[in-house]
Each structure stands twice: as structure tokens, then as C-alpha cells.
Amino acid sequence: MSRATVEIPATTRAFLTRPRTATLTTLRPDGTPHVTPVRFTFDAATGLARVTTRAGARKARNVAAGGPTAWVALCQADGFCWVTLEGRATVTADPGRLADAVRRYTVRYRAAPPAPPDLVVVEIAVERVLSPNDGIPVLKAK
Structure with a gap:
């Protein structure tokens, strides 16, 4: 199975390197959204976003509970x-x-x-990028 990566305009990539806070939306086990402020990184070459957190944090538990189909928005x-x-x-x-x-x-x-003792990383394989500034980029199979 090929992994889709997202091609995004240079202006969007530059915006995502600014040292800003974002919100991460995960789903609780009951299906309701959990939104929390986070700091993150995004590697445009691999399409991978990363959020460090504690293993016991609600966002990490939500992702873990969602299994391989855990969908999030950052x-x-x-x-x-x-x-x-x-x-x-x-x-x-x-x-x-x-x-x-x-x-x-x-x-x-x-x-x-x-750096809490239970530090983990939430890794997001980005499949969709939404932005009113550059439009929605096309997904490409890798």
C-alpha cells in the first residue's frame, strides 16, 4: 500500500514553520471532540506532523483508543x-x-x-491540508 503525501505551496510550508501554537482535535471514546492547544512540527517532505505530550494526556489516550483509524485535525x-x-x-x-x-x-x-517521564509523540500522517490562502493541495501517492 502506498502512503499518500501532500504537496503544499511554499507559502503554506513557511507558515507552518513559524513558532506558533495550534489546536489539536482528537475524538474521545464517546465520539465527542477534544480540542487542546499544542506546539507541533511538520515535515513537508514526509507529510508527518509531530506533537510531544504525556502518555496520560487526554489527547494521547484519545489517539491510542482510536487505534489505526484515529483521525485528528491540527x-x-x-x-x-x-x-x-x-x-x-x-x-x-x-x-x-x-x-x-x-x-x-x-x-x-x-x-x-x-520532558515528563512519560513523554510520547503523537505522529500524524497528514492526508489533507486545508487553507483558504492556497487552496487544497492534491494528494500524491508515494
């Missing part, structure tokens, strides 16, 4: 300029993936993320 806004990244998410405590997420976060926000 939205960064600045005034009327916004970009939403949507895709399937997983939670991992893999040391290599955590180190990569922390490194990317530190570069983007110029400070390391909090």
Missing part, C-alpha cells in the same frame, strides 16, 4: 490566515522517534519541549 491560525492538517495519528514512545520529535521541536521553538 490547526494553526494567525488572524485570518490558517492551515489545518488532517490525518491518521498514532502514539509512540520509541526512543528514536521521540529524539527526532524533540530535535525538531527545539529547532522550531528555540527551546526544548517539556
Whole structure:
């Protein structure tokens, strides 16, 4: 099975590198949305967004409970300029993936993320990008 990646305009990629806070929307086990502010990174080359958090945080538990079909939305806004990244998410405590997420976060926000003992990374395989600024990019199979 090929993994879809999203081609996005350079202006959108640049917007997603600004050190801003976003909101992450996950679904609780009862189906209601849970929205929380987060800091994140996005790798346009791989189509992967990352959010570091505690394993016990509601957002991580929601993603874990959703299994392989856990769909999330990550939205960064600045005034009327916004970009939403949507895709399937997983939670991992893999040391290599955590180190990569922390490194990317530190570069983007110029400070390391909090480091609780139960640190995990929510990885979002972005399948859809929504933005009124550049239109909706086309998905391409990799």
C-alpha cells in the first residue's frame, strides 16, 4: 500500500514553520471532540506532523483508543490566515522517534519541549491540508 503525501505551496510550508501554537482535535471514546492547544512540527517532505505530550494526556489516550483509524485535525491560525492538517495519528514512545520529535521541536521553538517521564509523540500522517490562502493541495501517492 502506498502512503499518500501532500504537496503544499511554499507559502503554506513557511507558515507552518513559524513558532506558533495550534489546536489539536482528537475524538474521545464517546465520539465527542477534544480540542487542546499544542506546539507541533511538520515535515513537508514526509507529510508527518509531530506533537510531544504525556502518555496520560487526554489527547494521547484519545489517539491510542482510536487505534489505526484515529483521525485528528491540527490547526494553526494567525488572524485570518490558517492551515489545518488532517490525518491518521498514532502514539509512540520509541526512543528514536521521540529524539527526532524533540530535535525538531527545539529547532522550531528555540527551546526544548517539556520532558515528563512519560513523554510520547503523537505522529500524524497528514492526508489533507486545508487553507483558504492556497487552496487544497492534491494528494500524491508515494
